[in-house]
Amino acid sequence: MRTGQINVQTENIFPIIKKFLYSDHEIFLRELVSNAVDASQKLKFFAKNGEFKGELGNLKVEVILNNEEKTLTIRDNGIGMTAEEIDRYINQIAFSGAEEFVQKYKGKEGAENIIGHFGLGFYSAFMVAEKVQIRTKSFKDGSQAVQWESNGSPEFTITDIEKTDRGTDIVLYIAEDSLEFLEKNRINEILTRYCKFLPVPVLFGTKTEYIDSPEGEKDEDGKVKRVAVDVDNQINNTTPAWTKAPIDLKQEDYDSFYRELYPMTFENPLFHIHLNVDYPFNLTGILYFPKIKENVEVQRNKINLYSNQVFITDSVENIVPEFLTLLHGVIDSPDIPLNVSRSYLQSDGNVKKISAHITKKVADKLAEMFKNDRADFESKWDDLQVFVQYGTLSEEKFAEKARNFSLVKSTDGKYYTVEEYKDKIATLQTDKDGKIVVLYTNNPELQYGFVKKANERGYDVLSFESPLTPHWISKMEQTFENLTFARVDADTLDKLIKKDEEIPSKLSKEDEEKLKPVFEGALKEKEKFTVQFESMSASESPVIITQPEFIRRMMEQQRMGGGGFFGAFPERYNIVVNSNHEKISEILATSGEEQTKKVKQLTDLALLSQGMLTGEALNAFVERSMELV
Numbered sequence: 001m002r003t004g005q006i007n008v009q010t011e012n013i014f015p016i017i018k019k020f021l022y023s024d025h026e027i028f029l030r031e032l033v034s035n036a037v038d039a040s041q042k043l044k045f046f047a048k049n050g051e052f053k054g055e056l057g058n059l060k061v062e063v064i065l066n067n068e069e070k071t072l073t074i075r076d077n078g079i080g081m082t083a084e085e086i087d088r089y090i091n092q093i094a095f096s097g098a099e100e101f102v103q104k105y106k107g108k109e110g111a112e113n114i115i116g117h118f119g120l121g122f123y124s125a126f127m128v129a130e131k132v133q134i135r136t137k138s139f140k141d142g143s144q145a146v147q148w149e150s151n152g153s154p155e156f157t158i159t160d161i162e163k164t165d166r167g168t169d170i171v172l173y174i175a176e177d178s179l180e181f182l183e184k185n186r187i188n189e190i191l192t193r194y195c196k197f198l199p200v201p202v203l204f205g206t207k208t209e210y211i212d213s214p215e216g217e218k219d220e221d222g223k224v225k226r227v228a229v230d231v232d233n234q235i236n237n238t239t240p241a242w243t244k245a246p247i248d249l250k251q252e253d254y255d256s257f258y259r260e261l262y263p264m265t266f267e268n269p270l271f272h273i274h275l276n277v278d279y280p281f282n283l284t285g286i287l288y289f290p291k292i293k294e295n296v297e298v299q300r301n302k303i304n305l306y307s308n309q310v311f312i313t314d315s316v317e318n319i320v321p322e323f324l325t326l327l328h329g330v331i332d333s334p335d336i337p338l339n340v341s342r343s344y345l346q347s348d349g350n351v352k353k354i355s356a357h358i359t360k361k362v363a364d365k366l367a368e369m370f371k372n373d374r375a376d377f378e379s380k381w382d383d384l385q386v387f388v389q390y391g392t393l394s395e396e397k398f399a400e401k402a403r404n405f406s407l408v409k410s411t412d413g414k415y416y417t418v419e420e421y422k423d424k425i426a427t428l429q430t431d432k433d434g435k436i437v438v439l440y441t442n443n444p445e446l447q448y449g450f451v452k453k454a455n456e457r458g459y460d461v462l463s464f465e466s467p468l469t470p471h472w473i474s475k476m477e478q479t480f481e482n483l484t485f486a487r488v489d490a491d492t493l494d495k496l497i498k499k500d501e502e503i504p505s506k507l508s509k510e511d512e513e514k515l516k517p518v519f520e521g522a523l524k525e526k527e528k529f530t531v532q533f534e535s536m537s538a539s540e541s542p543v544i545i546t547q548p549e550f551i552r553r554m555m556e557q558q559r560m561g562g563g564g565f566f567g568a569f570p571e572r573y574n575i576v577v578n579s580n581h582e583k584i585s586e587i588l589a590t591s592g593e594e595q596t597k598k599v600k601q602l603t604d605l606a607l608l609s610q611g612m613l614t615g616e617a618l619n620a621f622v623e624r625s626m627e628l629v
């Protein structure tokens, strides 16, 4: 056996770093600005610690474009570097000065605010630059300013230079294939994306502001003139709401931060949760509950992930459970590993803990709102239900808690928990097998007649509008014993809630055999329908069209994806003829064309009341009806 050490050749590895360090080249700016922020934070830390006794001055990061020289400079007045430090931190790839700093000062307040970790970020400059200079002067007394320069080959030069101010300039000579990074708008866009909430002011150029004339000049009306002045264009808000204590924030502050995050959104969120954990992991953030309407996808993926106020990503699918991606807001955690592949994230221990924590917080918040102010909770329910149902379906832990605050809404506008509702309908809506049957409609307009008939019998009908209803119902049937759901038009009421008493039929078997083909003949797409006779009360409609609950649910689940059967499920309906209705007896007494016409009219009326009569059939119906008049 032989052991050895794999030999890494810098000449070979360097081009790889340059090209593949990050898939997105624009990231270089985030990395360099983060380093500049770190340099400022370290100096602040040293000042507090007594290691730095000079003037901190205005700590800031400037981004400067020079189109003539084709350079982009990132300037800070932070700690700077000595020649030895450049050797240590820059000339050794993957040796992170930031990590070293955090380790060295572990436990001291402020030390954890450092962004860097891996010792690679600086080299991302070579993704867009053909030459990079570091011009730097350390904060340490009597330091000599130095310039490091490299053209992207592993060779570099270090020379002493004249530089009076403390801090570092990183000068990028932008490469021919990356000229977009010399465009003002492009740089502005990148800075706004990644640096919007960094803790040290980031300045890029100037902008025009209008102020009262400093000389007090007046206009014709005698009012103080407004004059244009050029001011520094500061990209960031250094103290975003999530970094503050909840006690220091009012509702308006949360609302205005929401608008800062989503300038194009005009609706205020329903409510928010302020996250603030420091053990066993670090997590801060604010999650907002938007009003979730039918169109779920539009709302999705608006949570921004930050690490120490540096924007990382707005796709958090692998970090939080799927249903939480419907929420909006910010999560900031330095404990989420950022340089690992996204698919690996899910199995990361910290990510799992963070994810479980957020799920619990969200469920607790909803439970608390339900308990403290039920009326208010009910007023928000219509906008919340998709979210709660989604959570119930996808996260067992959430489902357990949500059971106590998941509401159902009756067609008369009242809200109940499932448990409460079960008790309410138990007396009248228990069938002969002891099952409590929940009747519901997903379209009170269209199923108006069915709802009315059910109400006349003393039955209650729920109104479900959420697109997740078919899945959620199945889940409830598994959760609550003896509970079953049926859409109000799934069958006749006698069949939906079967009781012991049977109503005798006015038609004999022979009568039914005689009429059946007449009804079948009245239908255009015969294969979709099954004609059946039922002895219902005489006050029910003569003909009803129903769609078996089972078939409809399968079709709905199939349409939504997931669950249900393989392959396409055929569309099927029942034409239910009420054998006790006087019109049916009348039809039986007639024959020939008159009989056919009457049957046609009745089936068309049934189709019409289900919204199923269209096109040519509808036109024929209208014409036939006119004739009758």
Ligand SMILES: Nc1ncnc2c1ncn2[C@@H]1O[C@H](COP(=O)(O)OP(=O)(O)OP(=O)(O)O)[C@@H](O)[C@H]1O
Pocket (backbone or CB within 6 Å): 031, 035, 036, 039, 076, 078, 079, 080, 081, 089, 090, 095, 096, 097, 098, 099, 115, 116, 117, 118, 119, 120, 121, 122, 123, 168
């Ligand atoms: N503007 C700067 N001022 C002072 N020191 C700097 C500056 N930029 C980089 N450094 C030093 O160089 C080191 C290496 O930087 P680099 O960006 O490569 O890695 P990092 O910041 O440690 O980690 P990451 O790869 O996560 O960014 C830093 O840790 C820091 O010590």
